[in-house]
Structure formats: C-alpha cells, structure tokens
Amino acid sequence: MFIKTIFCPDGVTLPYSINTEKPKMKIGIFGDSFAALAEEAQRNKILYEQNDKLVFNHEGTWPYFLSNIMNASTHTYGIMGAGMVDITNTIVNSEKIYDLYLIFHTAPLRKSIIPFKEVKDTAYTSKYYYEARSFLSGKKVIDIYWDTQHMIKNFSKNKEYINNYHRTNPNTNEVRPVTEAEKNPLDIMGSYHHMSSRGNLLFALDLYKHIKGEVALG
Numbered sequence: 337m338f339i340k341t342i343f344c345p346d347g348v349t350l351p352y353s354i355n356t357e358k359p360k361m362k363i364g365i366f367g368d369s370f371a372a373l374a375e376e377a378q379r380n381k382i383l384y385e386q387n388d389k390l391v392f393n394h395e396g397t398w399p400y401f402l403s404n405i406m407n408a409s410t411h412t413y414g415i416m417g418a419g420m421v422d423i424t425n426t427i428v429n430s431e432k433i434y435d436l437y438l439i440f441h442t443a444p445l446r447k448s449i450i451p452f453k454e455v456k457d458t459a460y461t462s463k464y465y466y467e468a469r470s471f472l473s474g475k476k477v478i479d480i481y482w483d484t485q486h487m488i489k490n491f492s493k494n495k496e497y498i499n500n501y502h503r504t505n506p507n508t509n510e511v512r513p514v515t516e517a518e519k520n521p522l523d524i525m526g527s528y529h530h531m532s533s534r535g536n537l538l539f540a541l542d543l544y545k546h547i548k549g550e551v552a553l554g
Contacts, residue, residue: 337429339450343375343416350374350426351411354400359409361553365399366427367440370482370499370529371414373397396525396533401540406547408435419446420460424468436551437477438543440499441486465489476551480543482530494550497543505535 337350351364352374365371376392394400399410411434413426420442427439448458469491477492482499490496508519509526523532531539547553 337413337426337431339415341375341415341417342449344378348374348378350413350415351430351432352377352394354394354403354410354412356403356407356409359403359407361406361408361435362432363402363406363408363410363436363438364430364432364434365410365412365414365438365440366423366430367414367438367480368418368423368442368446369414369416370442370480370502371399371412371438371440372416372418373399373412373414373528375416376528394528396527396536398529398531398536398540398543401537402544405540405544406553414440415450417446417449418442419448419458420444421448421458421464422450424460424464425450427468428471433475435476436547436553437472437475437491438480439472439477439491440480440482441490443483443486444488476553478543478547478550495546497546499539499543501535501539501542502530505532505538507531507535 338347340347373394399412403410415422444460472491478494479490479492479496480499481487481496487496503517505520505523506517507526507530523534525533527533527536
C-alpha cells in the first residue's frame with residue numbers, strides 16, 4: 337500500500353514489517369502515531385542520505401517487543417496524525433490476512449488526512465465504521481485506546497485494552513509530548529509511539545497478557 341501522508345508527502349509504503357526467525361503467526365497493527373513506524377523509517381532514510389547519520393531504530397518499539405514475545409511477524413499500518421477514517425481505510429485496503437488484528441483507535445472527531453480514493457467524507461461516519469467491522473468479522477481482534485474518551489465504537493466483542501504508558505512512561509524526547517507527564521526516573525532511553533523505550537516494553541508485556549486472556553491463539 338503506497339500512500340502520501342502529512343509527514344511523507346512524497347509517499348510511504350505500508351506496512352512496515354518486523355520479523356522473527358521462525359514466526360508462528362502474523363499480526364496486523366493499525367492506528368495513528370501509537371502504531372506508526374513506516375513514516376519514521378522513511379524520514380530517517382532521507383536524513384541518512386543527506387547527513388550519513390542513522391537515527392531510526394525499531395528495536396525500542398512495542399511492535400518489536402511484541403514480535404519477539406509472541407514469536408510473530410508484525411506488520412504495522414500506523415499513520416502519524418491519522419483519523420479513524422484513515423485507520424478504517426488501511427484496514428479494509430490491507431492486502432494480507434492476519435492471525436490477529438490490533439487496532440489502535442484515535443480521537444473519533446479527527447478528520448481524515450489521507451487521500452484514499454474511497455474517502456468522500458473526512459468525518460468518521462457509520463459508513464467507515466461498519467465497513468471495517470464487516471471486514472474484521474470472524475477475525476481475532478483487540479481494540480486498543482489511548483484515551484477513554486475515544487471508546488465510542490469497537491470492532492470486536494473482546495474486552496478493550498486501555499494504554500496509559502504514554503502517561504506513566506512518556507517519551508520525553510518529543511518536542512511536544514502527547515501529555516505533560518513528567519519523565520519516569522527509571523526510564524533512560526526515548527523511543528516512538530509517545531513512550532520511552534521502557535514504556536514500549538512494559539506496554540508490550542501488558543498487552544500480551546491481555547491478548548492471552550481474550551483471544552485463543554494457536
């Protein structure tokens with residue numbers, strides 16, 4: 337899937353893939369910046385070509401940790417600043433079928449920022465919700481939220497997961513963090529997804545426990 341985004345106006349290819357030696361399953365991850373890696377990698381490639389300096393490293397991110405914890409290949413379709421219309425469109429336009437779908441919901445009132453040809457309304461209407469819900473019907477899905485106020489609609493009957501690690505373990509490397517939470521004294525390294533590297537690890541571990549409790553895998 338090749339799309340143009342605010343952060344990569346010349347285009348970026350989705351998904352961003354993380355693999356293990358002998359993966360036992362495939363996980364599809366969808367959402368906004370809490371699930372985005374492809375744009376960071378693309379921007380870093382440009383910076384590397386200009387300055388010969390490598391900055392991006394996915395090994396401090398929760399998709400990487402989850403891949404290794406679950407021995408899975410993870411494909412991330414996250415888009416920075418995405419609205420729910422963008423997220424639902426990446427879901428229904430993904431060309432692969434996954435053993436598990438992780439959907440990071442964002443603010444329902446965010447407008448669409450991606451010019452998908454299917455998009456006629458930039459607002460998150462029932463049309464987009466039901467298209468994604470229909471696509472995910474019968475599939476193993478975990479709905480994830482980074483704010484309880486976003487819990488308006490979900491895509492599965494499983495219990496939702498609420499992420500708070502961007503508050504307890506914020507990525508203080510960001511110019512403008514999602515929250516004004518103070519740095520956790522036990523965190524040393526920054527990372528992506530608005531969490532420190534340690535925050536990404538703790539989130540991945542906690543999410544894995546949630547997945548095991550909600551979804552029968554294997």
